Amino acid sequence: MEETTADGRTVTLKDLASELGIHPSTVSRILHSGSEVARGAASVATAERVRELARKRGYSPDPQAAGLRTRRTHLMGVIVPRLSDLVLAIMYEGIDEAAADLGYSTFVMNSRDDPEEQRRKTDSMLARRVDGLIIGDAHLDSGLLQELAARKVPFVLMNRRVPGFPSATCDDVLGGELVADHLWSMGHRNVAVIAGEPYASTAVDRTAGFVDRWRALGGKIPRNAVVWSRFDTAGGREAAETILAHCNPRPTALFAVNDFAAIGAMGALRSHGLGVGRDVAVVGFNDTSLAAELPIPLSSVRSPMLDIGRTAVQLLKRVLDGREVESVRLKPVLCVRESSDFVTSV
């Protein structure tokens, strides 16, 4: 409601207090705590009058003033590589929802995966006095996290993990293993991986899970069959071109650690006259809403993106409450579709 007084100002505690002829602190105590502190602070009758008036005048506390006094803003800062990455956008929706449930609001900023920008945005968040940070763009090789920890900034990681820090992620290793099992069982023996950016644990873990399981099954993966790439469509296309140019014999299956890269790869295959889901199998990761809707539906590892976001919020809340936290790895599920649903013979 957020009403204003006759003269246009927003309603304050003092307004309520003077209208009822009681002291602002009493009003604060009544409105502040559900009932615990209120009990003992005022009579039931007064409490009711206060609450009634607050509702009537549409009082809403000023978070600036409260924050100034209490030194907490009830704000969580979220840093992601880019919100136009569907995966991060969905995680953010989970965050937004879970944070609202806990009475927190969230700030998001894009770092474009640029270390310089990560620093700037982090500082910008801290200048805004966020209570804590959810970092969705952690690089495995960056010192930023150590610094933050040294400065005792409360934070948790999301999406990507870094050993030694609490994080909410998908079990990416397992995801890679699921794909290895699937492709192996469909008869593929000659595969390649579009591996993503080597600074991101998502890329590294998915690739490692796949490669290690593949070898455990008795398969071989030559060094040049693992191609690091950007996470977007163009990156996937380029990686696929590289694979087609250098791998001999040509792989019968591609695992891209990201749906967008997979879509790019499908485009490249098609340009080379290869039938996706017939000549070459393609499997992506994340099962974004597009995967199932593509002209040739894309097999993909479904990661619980909303839950990852929600979990990150819960972890950060625990950190803010000074409790112990442990990293959470949520289980993915493989969704097999037309793009890899054919048996090939050795």
Add this chain to the structure above:
Amino acid sequence: MEETTADGRTVTLKDLASELGIHPSTVSRILHSGSEVARGAASVATAERVRELARKRGYSPDPQAAGLRTRRTHLMGVIVPRLSDLVLAIMYEGIDEAAADLGYSTFVMNSRDDPEEQRRKTDSMLARRVDGLIIGDAHLDSGLLQELAARKVPFVLMNRRVPGFPSATCDDVLGGELVADHLWSMGHRNVAVIAGEPYASTAVDRTAGFVDRWRALGGKIPRNAVVWSRFDTAGGREAAETILAHCNPRPTALFAVNDFAAIGAMGALRSHGLGVGRDVAVVGFNDTSLAAELPIPLSSVRSPMLDIGRTAVQLLKRVLDGREVESVRLKPVLCVRESSDFVTSV
């Protein structure tokens, strides 16, 4: 940098002042205004000493305290249907960037296009004391905007417009016209429109632009060839199914007011054994990064999403400065690709 004092608190104006043996207000005046107010407030030498110490101690002003005093938060609230809609995510990137340039931070919230939720999020933003709102989910039939205007809340619209309020949008009517011209010139005479949600000006304007121009060219569009739908892939698929089921003769071209709906439509066509870009032309809208990368590249109207976001910020800034604002409609460009790049005969 955001440093802390020996005892772990963050550095305040008072800390700087007492270390230099001057009054906090003097420090404030020096740090506050670039040079205008500083001139006359302190000697050049003192000013330099203050700035030097501020840098050394990593002083950053507390926005809570400043906001409490000045009654402005330097916060812009942004409300979008959903950030997982790539179009809105990109506009938000434009906002984020432009707002940062002006010294503002932004809050985003998802309303899921639900009127109830729009109210809740708006209130939540105002409770946070944002200086103004950028509304990206305006419904043509909602009273919310009138209420906000009556309450003198500073706001501008983005993405969707509503007559009577300032907005930053794509010239959607023009976009629709471009598609009509294109399809007509390729020889199509029998077309259908996947029109989107009727409460969104984007959908209405694009459809109107297309239909009006089509008729102006001498074409006909039966009533059942315009199908309202959701904006996502599934919505596009359903709408295409409806069109295929009810339109006789079958259209040779489909215009979807949104790339995702277009992708869904391509899926539906394919399931019916129709070749996109051979039997049926498909044109989408927004030219999201996917359009060009699809197995069959999708023709699409490119809308300047980043600029729309940036413009919205500039408009809101003008409103906050108490200046006059006029709505801005940015020009789109048609990108023709394989999905509609064939000539058909009548």
Add this chain to the structure above:
DNA sequence: ACGACTTACCCAAACGATTGGGTAACCGAA
């Protein structure tokens, strides 16, 4: 030598909420 300016500061009151520490009034028990 006197007033008028200017320079370079200081003072104190806000902004709105929170919170540790009162205290007056009343009740019941010893």
Add this chain to the structure above:
DNA sequence: TTCGGTTACCCAATCGTTTGGGTAAGTCGT
């Protein structure tokens, strides 16, 4: 009667900045 304990409040300081209004000291003009 006195004391302890409640109940139902009030008081005042505090968070970190900002800002309107001082004022003492120095400069300049006459």
